[in-house]
Amino acid sequence: MSSTELPPTEAAPVRDASTVILLQxxxxxxxxxxxxxxxGMAFAGGMTVFPGGGVDISDADSDLAWAGPPPSWWASKFAVDERKAAALVCAAARETFEECGILLAGRTADTVVTDTEVYDDDRGALERREQTFGEFLTRNGLVLRADLLRPWSNWITPVGEKRRYDTRFFVAVQPEGQFADGATTEAASVGWRSPESALTDWRAGSTVLLPPTWSQLSGLTEFSSVADVLATSPDIAPIQPNLYHVDGEIRVEFPGQDNYYAGSAHPWAGDKDRHR
Structure with a gap:
């Protein structure tokens, strides 16, 4: 088996994104x-992923009520400026609400809403970009609970992809009284899985995992409880994989890649729009 790096190519612009690993x-x-x-979606169509998406300009809204670590704390964790840090956290909370109905907000700084169905119309308006997340929170008298999120990792889409994202991964726990669902236009199916069973499905070829998703799931197999995950404070260094050829097929080089290619019934082999 021979491998070669891909020839240099003009790099596509990188967009910030937030992804949330929701736990129970x-x-x-x-x-x-x-x-x-x-x-058939333009990005990661048919892939099994965590909730998440690109950061909107409106996610940097500085007027919303905020509880938990300030933007300066998040900025130090992700090595960004405070405005971008606030936008990343806001995007994480917004995408989690849009994609699975989990709302990391409360009436006060130490409470969390339990009945999210009353916000169904707002959820739809958010997904259609008819209102901003800050507008939704402010109009409903809600406080963003940034303390319910934890920084986890940072992956950057390889040079050579048509769409590139600088994605910050967070972890969060499903709040008591709330229940994640699949009421989003972006999901064909949803479900709760143990990391081990999700990897078993991938090895059997019944699902396709992007390298970052696979890597996060593999790492989570080391934890026996949500408390153990939340007690972890990982050092977050950006990971930017490289694309290369193996016997005419395009693959991606990243930490731990050998297990990724050896383990799946259908190793990823060249759909250049399949990174997150």
Whole structure:
């Protein structure tokens, strides 16, 4: 088997994105909430992913009520300026609400809403970009609970992709009284899975995982409870994989890649729009 690096190419612009690894406890460990994206979507169609998406300009709204670590704390964790840090956190909360109905907000700085169905119309308006997340929170007297999120990792789409994202991964716990769903136009199916069972499906070829998703799931197999995950404070260094050829097929080079290519029934082999 021979491998060669791809020839230099003009890099596509990189867009900031936020992805949330939503967790809950189960009797024998933890579960994560996963979505299978609708096939044919411009980005990651048919892939199994965590909730998340690109940062909007409106996510930098400085007028919304905020509880938890300030933007300066998040800025230090992700090595960005405070405005971008606030936008990343806001995008994480917004995307989690849009894609699975989990609202990381409360009436006060120490409460979390339990009945999210009353915000169904707002959720639809957010997904259609008819209002901003800040407008939604302010109009409903809600406080963004940034303390319910934890910084986790940072992956950057390789040079050579048509769409590139600088994605910050967060972890969060499904709040008591709330229930994640699949009421979004972007998901063909959703469900809670243990990291081990999600990887088993991938190895069997019944799902397709992008390298960052696979890497996060693999790392989560080391934890026995949500509390263990939340107690972890990982050092967050950006990971930007490289694309290269193997026997005429395009693959991606990243930390731990050998297990990724050796383990799947259908190794990823060249759809250049399949990174997140």
């Amino acid at each position: 406890n189960r009797d024998d460990g933890i579960e994560v909430f996963l979505l299978e994206r609708v096939g």
